[in-house]
Amino acid sequence: MEPVVILSRLEQEYLLRAIEAGVRVASLHQLFLWTQGQLQALLPHAVLACMQFAPGGALLGIDCLHGTVLAPAALAALGGRRDGLALRIARHCMGSGRLPALFDGGDREEEGAQVLEGFRAELGALGFDSVLAHGTGQTAAGASVFVLFGLPMRPSARHAYFLELLVPHLHLALARLPPHGGSAAAPARSLSARETEIVGWLREGKSNDEMGQILGISGLTVKNHLQRIYRALGVSNRAHALARCMELRLLEG
Structure with a gap:
């Protein structure tokens, strides 16, 4: 006890x-x-x-x-x-x-x-x-x-x-704090359905190859999607992308 x-x-x-x-x-x-x-x-x-x-x-x-x-x-x-x-x-x-x-x-x-x-x-x-x-x-x-x-x-x-x-x-x-190096401003553009799907698997900790197997695409294609996601969100890596999406409530619903 x-x-x-x-x-x-x-x-x-x-x-x-x-x-x-x-x-x-x-x-x-x-x-x-x-x-x-x-x-x-x-x-x-x-x-x-x-x-x-x-x-x-x-x-x-x-x-x-x-x-x-x-x-x-x-x-x-x-x-x-x-x-x-x-x-x-x-x-x-x-x-x-x-x-x-x-x-x-x-x-x-x-x-x-x-x-x-x-x-x-x-x-x-x-x-x-x-x-x-x-x-x-x-x-x-x-x-x-x-x-x-x-x-x-x-x-x-x-x-x-x-x-x-x-x-x-x-x-x-x-x-409640703003993400590291980010802001609450809207992204440069809306994420596509596929990009949102990739960010969802990113939240689950999946690697590029694992996401590719789940989505039926190559790991290289996943990497290209991630690069476009980074540019849209104004971040430079996976962790910051996830934090930015959480801040913008892009993963809700």
Whole structure:
């Protein structure tokens, strides 16, 4: 049986204020102010990595929010879109089905405390001796994962519970942000029925060859369709195309 976590009156007040402020987040700037204000009061941390994933697992966006200056090399190592530490921690936790997960540099036996043990050396090299991660898990619209680095206290199941209560609000705030590098303006042209179909399979994480087999066309033809889709949407890759279509509600219905 999981232990019952009873919030103090002050913790309840911090939680309520954090939730109320999160409802109004609609830009990256507002997200930064929220996480550096009300969220810090409940869960103080040095860096918060926010990640969005498509239903097929592709990374849609990652933002590392921090109130202190980070060296460019450290920020790249932490928040890189290809193999950054935050991304690898998120994928490890999702792949193993272990969320929440925490790490404090010790040898604790607490539930979730050993999930991130394999990242000990990298965390130490970046100057972090504590991590707390949680996320939504896979949903029909994808997933989001939030990783807090550099907590001043030893993260415990109590802190994981605080983050669990806030994850839905963090997720919704992240979903309201404009896509990375995109805008809410209409595309250069409407997508054709075939292009919309391809974007639908793109959302399912299918490769070009897999989409070609499903649609009865070659993988090269699928690639040509994708290039035209990118131009129409004003994006440069599959993840941004999917995020743009979600923003424009082209995949609804």
